[in-house]
Amino acid sequence: MKGLITDIQRFSLHDGPGIRTTVFFKGCNLNCAWCHNPETINPKPELLYYESQCLGCLHCIPVCPAGAQRAVDGQHRFERDRCIACGRCAAVCYPGAAVLAGREVSAQAVLEEILQDRAYYQRSGGGVTLSGGEVLVQKDFAREILALCREQGVPTAIETNLCATWEDLQTVLPLTDLLLLDVKHWDAAEHRRWTGADNRLIHENLRHLAQVQVPLIIRTPVIPGVNDSEPVIARIAECLAGLPNLLYYELLRFNPLGENKYRALGRENPFQGAAWLPEATMECLARAAEGYGIRVKRD
Ligand code: SF4
Ligand code: SF4
Known part of the structure; x- marks a missing residue:
């Protein structure tokens, strides 16, 4: 089958372990105010x-x-x-x-591009990561790519906002070696305010995920004025502490470099002119999370 993607990025080092090929799906069910890939939100070219x-x-x-x-x-x-x-x-x-x-491609064509770097995956412990946008918006397309990768022995990862039904998630989970999840805010009203969507499904899915074997990397993009405070990060860390399959929790520093894309899309950027978060802030937040006994990384 065919799906809509914006890009296939080879030699990626930030979307899971080792050298990876990242496939960016187009279309997202959230509308995060700070999105640094705004061209992946709209489900059309x-x-x-x-x-x-x-x-x-x-x-x-x-x-x-x-x-x-x-x-x-x-x-x-x-x-x-x-x-x-x-x-x-x-x-x-x-x-x-x-x-x-936005280009329409077949799962087979995506696989062929992924296989070009097979030798690097083997040497580095890498593989393929399906990212977005939101992968589960095109779950059948994702499932087909993952199945093809499995047949070829390519390790698989999915990056998802987890805002999907458990049934939808289960269509891809058995074919996924690693899940990278974004948790942006634990508070329901704040989550809705900044992403446009409810976080009830995210909380439910995290409870389900505690019962399965798939390793998890959970990440929070730390955004000025949204979630860059110790109580907000501590609340998330507290809720993650009970996950037996959590490899680590990662704090991703807000990146103001996506501004050009907003202009190029003719869209207003709510975070225009926002500055990088200070190193000291990131360190305080990491310490607050570590207080809950989980392994914390920051970029
Ligand atoms: S501006 Fe470019 S993409 Fe838009 S209709 Fe014209 S040729 Fe097509
Ligand atoms: S006029 Fe500008 S947008 Fe059109 S083809 Fe030339 S460089 Fe590209």
């Missing part, structure tokens, strides 16, 4: 337009069937409202100002 990279060559104008790429007084202009995300302009835009996010 969309065009990113990086105005500062446009050379004004006008090659995109004759290929655009929607009149979204235009020339006004000889100057290039992109009109997003007209764009139907066909990707034709991206194919002729050599400076990379127009980039299509």
